[in-house]
Structure formats: structure tokens, C-alpha cells
Amino acid sequence: MRADARRNRERIVTAALDLFTERGPGVSMDEIAQAAGLGVGTLYRHFPDRRALVDDLATSTLKGLRDHIRAQTSENVSRWEVLLRVVRYCAGQPLALITSLAGSPPVPPFRAELVREIDELLADIARQAEQEGSIRRDITPEQVVDLLNVMVCRPGARFDDPLTTVMLDGLRAVHIETP
Amino acid sequence: MRADARRNRERIVTAALDLFTERGPGVSMDEIAQAAGLGVGTLYRHFPDRRALVDDLATSTLKGLRDHIRAQTSENVSRWEVLLRVVRYCAGQPLALITSLAGSPPVPPFRAELVREIDELLADIARQAEQEGSIRRDITPEQVVDLLNVMVCRPGARFDDPLTTVMLDGLRAVHIETP
Amino acid sequence: MRADARRNRERIVTAALDLFTERGPGVSMDEIAQAAGLGVGTLYRHFPDRRALVDDLATSTLKGLRDHIRAQTSENVSRWEVLLRVVRYCAGQPLALITSLAGSPPVPPFRAELVREIDELLADIARQAEQEGSIRRDITPEQVVDLLNVMVCRPGARFDDPLTTVMLDGLRAVHIETP
Amino acid sequence: MRADARRNRERIVTAALDLFTERGPGVSMDEIAQAAGLGVGTLYRHFPDRRALVDDLATSTLKGLRDHIRAQTSENVSRWEVLLRVVRYCAGQPLALITSLAGSPPVPPFRAELVREIDELLADIARQAEQEGSIRRDITPEQVVDLLNVMVCRPGARFDDPLTTVMLDGLRAVHIETP
DNA sequence: TATGAATGAGGATTCATTCAT
DNA sequence: AATGAATGAATCCTCATTCAT
Numbered sequence: 178m179r180a181d182a183r184r185n186r187e188r189i190v191t192a193a194l195d196l197f198t199e200r201g202p203g204v205s206m207d208e209i210a211q212a213a214g215l216g217v218g219t220l221y222r223h224f225p226d227r228r229a230l231v232d233d234l235a236t237s238t239l240k241g242l243r244d245h246i247r248a249q250t251s252e253n254v255s256r257w258e259v260l261l262r263v264v265r266y267c268a269g270q271p272l273a274l275i276t277s278l279a280g281s282p283p284v285p286p287f288r289a290e291l292v293r294e295i296d297e298l299l300a301d302i303a304r305q306a307e308q309e310g311s312i313r314r315d316i317t318p319e320q321v322v323d324l325l326n327v328m329v330c331r332p333g334a335r336f337d338d339p340l341t342t343v344m345l346d347g348l349r350a351v352h353i354e355t356p
Numbered sequence: 357m358r359a360d361a362r363r364n365r366e367r368i369v370t371a372a373l374d375l376f377t378e379r380g381p382g383v384s385m386d387e388i389a390q391a392a393g394l395g396v397g398t399l400y401r402h403f404p405d406r407r408a409l410v411d412d413l414a415t416s417t418l419k420g421l422r423d424h425i426r427a428q429t430s431e432n433v434s435r436w437e438v439l440l441r442v443v444r445y446c447a448g449q450p451l452a453l454i455t456s457l458a459g460s461p462p463v464p465p466f467r468a469e470l471v472r473e474i475d476e477l478l479a480d481i482a483r484q485a486e487q488e489g490s491i492r493r494d495i496t497p498e499q500v501v502d503l504l505n506v507m508v509c510r511p512g513a514r515f516d517d518p519l520t521t522v523m524l525d526g527l528r529a530v531h532i533e534t535p
Numbered sequence: 536m537r538a539d540a541r542r543n544r545e546r547i548v549t550a551a552l553d554l555f556t557e558r559g560p561g562v563s564m565d566e567i568a569q570a571a572g573l574g575v576g577t578l579y580r581h582f583p584d585r586r587a588l589v590d591d592l593a594t595s596t597l598k599g600l601r602d603h604i605r606a607q608t609s610e611n612v613s614r615w616e617v618l619l620r621v622v623r624y625c626a627g628q629p630l631a632l633i634t635s636l637a638g639s640p641p642v643p644p645f646r647a648e649l650v651r652e653i654d655e656l657l658a659d660i661a662r663q664a665e666q667e668g669s670i671r672r673d674i675t676p677e678q679v680v681d682l683l684n685v686m687v688c689r690p691g692a693r694f695d696d697p698l699t700t701v702m703l704d705g706l707r708a709v710h711i712e713t714p
Numbered sequence: 715m716r717a718d719a720r721r722n723r724e725r726i727v728t729a730a731l732d733l734f735t736e737r738g739p740g741v742s743m744d745e746i747a748q749a750a751g752l753g754v755g756t757l758y759r760h761f762p763d764r765r766a767l768v769d770d771l772a773t774s775t776l777k778g779l780r781d782h783i784r785a786q787t788s789e790n791v792s793r794w795e796v797l798l799r800v801v802r803y804c805a806g807q808p809l810a811l812i813t814s815l816a817g818s819p820p821v822p823p824f825r826a827e828l829v830r831e832i833d834e835l836l837a838d839i840a841r842q843a844e845q846e847g848s849i850r851r852d853i854t855p856e857q858v859v860d861l862l863n864v865m866v867c868r869p870g871a872r873f874d875d876p877l878t879t880v881m882l883d884g885l886r887a888v889h890i891e892t893p
Numbered sequence: 894t895a896t897g898a899a900t901g902a903g904g905a906t907t908c909a910t911t912c913a914t
Numbered sequence: 915a916a917t918g919a920a921t922g923a924a925t926c927c928t929c930a931t932t933c934a935t
Binding site for chain 2: 201277281313315316317320323324327331339340342343344345346347348349350352353
């Protein structure tokens with residue numbers, strides 16, 4: 178029965194992600210349940226209300242991201258390479274969706290904490306990248322984090338698209354005077 | 357009463373922009389009317405339904421943008437300067453809001469046309485900027501347009517923030533090999 | 536100015552009759568005003584509210600009917616002929632419309648009185664027709680009145696259609712045993 | 715819960731019929747739900763919108779009528795007797811109500827078809843009744859159908875009221891010249 | 894435990910009526 | 915006196931949530 182429950186929860190999460198992605202944030206609980214092949218009641222057994230479901234999507238994605246960053250942090254490669262790997266990882270995650278679904282306040286404390294952790298991890302990397310000389314010196318670590326957010330939370334973000342390239346290049350380059 | 361009506365329409369538009377900005381796309385028509393100091397009926401006299409209101413916000417913003425770009429296009433300055441001016445103009449416009457409010461299909465034909473026009477104007481500028489040598493050669497004009505969209509439609513975009521700087525620098529720089 | 540006002544009132548009444556006939560009882564006051572080529576305000580100057588307008592349509596039609604019946608009553612012809620003339624007159628009147636528009640209670644006192652008058656006039660005619668032997672004896676005058684109502688208030692009633700003929704024949708005939 | 719749902723649906727239909735009968739076609743969905751002892755939501759679960767409810771009332775009544783006519787058609791009695799039975803059946807049905815509620819276009823295809831079927835069945839009976847000599851020859855079957863409609867769809871129609879008698883007699887009688 | 898029926902608050906929209914111009 | 919803009923109560927309908935089976 179535990180197995181069944183876990184499978185159901187998984188189905189719900191998957192269905193919700195798919196529907197939100199395809200049809201926007203207005204999808205109803207009934208639709209999600211149906212797409213998961215379950216009754217609404219079952220959905221509500223797993224997630225006490227809509228916010229809880231959305232929060233779960235957001236939180237688990239963010240946890241995955243945090244863990245990935247942590248793991249990369251302890252790798253013995255350049256901080257620039259770490260940044261690249263993080264960006265690459267993010268391209269496969271539904272970060273744009275989650276930002277638009279769950280980005281506006283009130284953000285539940287636990288998730289706020291997660292975001293803080295992630296931002297701090299990234300800021301650390303940025304700081305070290307500056308020291309190793311792989312990114313420009315004229316922006317603060319916090320601004321780097323903001324830039325990464327933009328890069329990675331835009332809809333359809335990929336790792337190897339020209340937009341990412343341009344932004345990464347901008348991050349490395351020294352400022353170029355406007356003629 | 358023509359004057360009054362115009363003033364009321366203006367109030368509605370302002371109130372709607374403010375509320376959507378502060379509280380997201382879920383604001384109710386009643387709230388908007390109330391914030392404008394009017395009855396719902398008046399709101400509906402000016403905008404036959406919610407979509408019409410949202411569309412008006414989007415359309416008039418986009419028209420303003422198109423006209424601004426057109427005007428800049430005929431100025432006798434470098435295309436890079438034109439790009440900078442456009443970005444600067446956009447920073448004062450609620451483009452992020454409008455993207456999130458009215459960005460998902462179905463986009464009404466007139467607005468789709470507007471977007472096409474804008475994109476084409478920008479692509480032209482990008483093409484000429486490449487020729488004048490002010491932006492890198494390894495991305496297509498369409499990709500430049502995409503990048504501008506990202507720069508300019510992110511929430512809180514300003515002209516002089518470091519993110520804009522980084523992206524603009526990335527646009528000028530040649531690609532920098534990862535070490 | 537009196538002439539103008541009268542013309543406007545007439546326009547409103549005509550427009551209202553036409554619209555109610557074509558599009559049912561749901562037509563809005565704005566539509567009526569517009570069809571009359573006037574602003575709503577003017578409509579409301581002539582008729583203090585919707586009920587007053589509908590009531591005017593009903594009352595004037597019924598007054599016309601009453602007056603017609605009265606006039607026929609004093610003619611020196613058979614009562615059967617009188618009945619025929621009344622039916623013929625009704626066929627040109629919007630009685631079906633008026634029944635459906637204003638037929639359900641509460642009927643304003645003045646109109647109730649009008650209806651009573653009409654019914655009494657008709658019942659008198661029925662009584663006399665029975666005495667002159669032109670209609671069957673086994674139904675009461677009130678029932679004759681009911682029958683006339685059915686004949687004359689059904690949508691699309693005409694004088695010379697087969698349904699009218701059948702009903703009139705039924706009124707004259709003695710009852711025919713079912714085999 | 716299937717049983718409960720069916721009971722609720724039944725309650726809704728009954729309440730709707732009662733309210734429409736007593737208070738006309740303007741009754742609100744909320745009132746119907748309340749009269750059925752249910753929440754609006756339940757009403758809308760059973761009938762997706764107002765039209766669906768009205769349509770259900772109409773359709774089920776008409777289906778009942780069609781089936782009754784079909785059944786009578788195969789009985790071994792005179793066609794006149796069949797007509798009488800149909801009229802008798804109708805007297806117990808809310809046909810007047812349904813005509814006024816759902817009579818105006820657009821009539822949904824399925825119901826239009828039902829009406830066609832019924833009219834054809836009746837026209838057949840009329841044709842055969844003419845042949846058996848029980849109704850007059852000077853009106854077409856379609857006109858007989860029209861007459862039956864008038865008889866049976868007028869408010870308060872009963873089988874044994876004098877109006878029905880008069881109309882039926884008119885249907886049998888040959889035309890009687892006006893003196 | 895899973896199901897889906899029931900609930901009702903809340904949002905969009907309409908329209909009779911009022912009132913400023 | 916005519917106009918049409920403003921008003922808001924009333925209506926239809928949706929959907930998150932609860933609960934009986």
C-alpha cells in the first residue's frame with residue numbers, strides 16, 4: 178500500500194508539471210487529478226490544498242538544484258566550470274514554470290530558506306570565480322546571482338543556446354566602452 | 357462628459373496596471389473598478405470584458421514601443437546607440453507585466469502583428485549593428501531579438517543595472533573560450 | 536416640442552413592438568432606445584421604467600380591442616357576425632406577444648379591469664349568439680371567451696387559417712359523439 | 715452514491731418544473747438549487763449550464779410524448795381513438811411550459827429531430843383518420859398537427875375541458891357555412 | 894483508502910435605472 | 915429636453931475544498 182501511495186503521488190506530481198507547462202497556471206485540481214488517473218479526493222489526500230501541491234513542485238525542484246550545486250561545489254574543477262555545470266543542469270529543470278507558479282509572495286518559510294541557501298551557494302561560487310579571475314570584477318556576487326536567475330529562469334532556457342552564450346560571455350568579459 | 361469619460365478610462369488603465377503589478381494577474385474586475393474609484397459597470401462600458409482590458413494595456417504599451425523604435429531608427433546615430441536607447445526606453449515600460457499577463461496564446465491578431473513589426477524593426481537594427489561592427493557576428497539577428505526580449509521583459513529591468521550591462525557587453529564581445 | 540415628444544414616444548413604442556416580436560422578451564432598454572434612434576434617457580423620460588413600457592404596449596392594444604368590440608356590439612348584424620369581426624380584428628393585433636410579455640401576474644389594476652371589460656363584452660356576445668342559435672348550447676359564455684382567447688392569442692394567429700376555421704366550426708357544431 | 719445522485723437529479727428536475735410553472739422563465743439557477751435543497755454547484759454538476767437544464771426538461775417530456783404516440787399507433791383501435799388518447803396524455807404533460815421555455819430558436823438538433831418525429835407520427839395518424847372518415851377532409855394533415863399543437867400546448871390544457879371538446883368537434887365536423 | 898458528488902464563496906458579466914452634462 | 919456615461923444589484927458559472935459512500 179505504501180508503494181501504491183508513492184506511485185500515486187508521483188503520478189500527481191508528473192501530471193501537474195505537465196499540465197502547468199502546457200496550459201498555464203490556471204489548471205484546475207480536477208483536471209490534474211484526472212490527468213493523473215485519480216479522483217480529486219486522492220489528490221487531496223496527498224496534498225492538503227492547491228498551494229501544497231504547487232509548493233511541493235517548487236520545493237522538490239529547488240532541493241534538487243541545491244543538492245546539485247552542493248555536489249558541484251566540492252568538485253575539484255574551476256569555479257567557472259562549476260557555474261557552467263550548474264547552468265547546464267538548470268536548463269533541464271522547470272525553473273521558469275516554478276518561478277511563475279510559485280514566485281510571488283508569500284513564499285513559505287521553508288522555501289524561502291531554500292532559495293537563500295541556493296543564492297548563497299551561488300554567491301560563494303561567484304566570489305571564488307572572481308578570485309580565480311574567470312569572471313569580471315565590476316559586479317557583485319549578488320548581481321551574478323541575479324544574472325544566473327535571469328539566464329536560467331527564462332522560458333525555454335537551454336544550456337547551449339546563443340542567449341546563454343551571450344550572457345556567459347558578458348559575465349567573463351570586462352566592460353566594453355560604448356563608442 | 358467626453359472629458360470625464362476619457363479621464364475615467366485613464367483611471368481604469370492606471371489602476372489596472374498598478375494592481376496587476378502589485379498583486380499579480382488574479383486581480384478581480386471589481387477590485388480594479390474600486391481602485392479606479394468607479395463602479396464595475398463603468399469599467400465594462402470602457403472595456404467589454406477582462407480580455408479587452410488586458411489587451412488594451414498590452415496593445416498600447418506595444419504601440420508605444422513600436423513608435424519609439426521607429427523614431428529612433430531614423431535618427432542619425434550608430435545602431436548600437438539605437439539599441440541602447442531602445443533598451444533604456446523599455447526599462448521604463450511594464451513589459452514584464454505585459455508578457456506575463458498577455459503573453460500566452462491566443463494572442464489577438466492585431467497584437468500578433470504588432471509584435472511581428474517590433475521584432476522586425478529590432479532585427480533590422482541588429483543586422484545593421486553587425487555591419488557597423490558594434491555587435492558580435494556569431495549570432496543571428498533573431499537571436500539578438502530574443503536576447504533583447506530577455507533583457508527587457510524580466511521583472512524589474514532597468515537600463516543601468518549590472519544585468520543589462522552584462523548582457524550588452526556579451527552582445528558586443530566576441531565569444532570567449534572556456535578555459 | 537409637443538409634436539416631437541409625441542413622435543419620439545411613437546418611435547419607442549414601434550421599436551419595442553418590433554424588437555419584442557423579433558427577438559423575444561429579453562430585449563434590453565438600450566437596444567429599444569437605439570432601435571428608436573434615441574438615447575436611453577429619452578426612453579426613460581417617456582416611460583419611467585421597463586414595466587411601464589410593456590404595460591403601455593399591452594394597455595393600448597387592449598384598449599383598441601375593447602373599443603373595437605364595443606363598436607361592433609352596437610352594429611345591427613348577427614352576433615355570430617360580430618364574433619367573426621372580432622376574431623378578424625384580433626388577427627392583426629400582437630395579442631400573442633402581449634400575452635407572453637405581460638400575461639403573468641401581477642397585472643396592474645387598470646389592465647386587469649380592461650381585461651374584465653373585454654371578457655364581459657365577449658361573454659355578452661356569446662350569450663346572445665347562443666340565443667340567436669348561432670353557437671352550440673352546451674358550453675358556457677365563459678368557456679366561449681376562453682376559446683376565443685386561445686384562437687386569438689396563439690402566435691401567428693390569422694383570421695382565415697384552417698385552425699381558426701376548425702375552432703369556429705367547433706363552436707357552431709353540436710357535440711359529435713365519438714364512435 | 716449513484717442512488718443519491720439520481721435522487722438529486724430528480725429533485726432538480728422537479729424543482730425546476732415547479733418553479734418555472736409558478737414563476738415563469740426568469741427563475742434563477744440559485745433559486746432552483748435552493749428549491750431542490752441543494753447547492754448551485756450540484757445543480758451545475760448535473761446540468762452544465764442553464765440551457766442544458768431547460769433542454770433536459772424539454773427533451774425528456776418530448777421523448778415521453780413520442781414514445782406514447784408510437785405505442786398508441788400500434789394499438790388496434792380507430793385512429794380517432796388514438797388521437798383522443800394522445801390528447802388525453804398531453805393534458806397531463808407540461809407542454810405549455812416547455813413550449814414557452816424552449817420553443818424559440820436555436821433549438822438543439824436532437825430536439826428538433828424529436829419534434830419532427832412527433833409531427834410526422836401525428837400527421838400519419840391524421841392521414842389515416844381522414845381515410846377512416848373520422849375527421850374532416852378539408853384540412854391537410856399538417857394543419858391537423860398545428861391544431862393539435864394549439865390544443866395541447868395552451869396553458870392549462872386538459873382533456874375534458876370544453877375547449878378541447880370544441881376543437882375536437884371542429885376537427886370532425888364538416889365546415890359550416892356562416893349564415 | 895479511493896472515489897467523485899456536494900458545497901458555496903467568489904469572479905465575470907449584464908442591464909435596469911439614475912444623473913451629470 | 916436629449917444624451918449617454920455611471921452605477922451596482924443580480925445573475926450565471928467555476929473551482930477549491932469537504933465529505934459521504
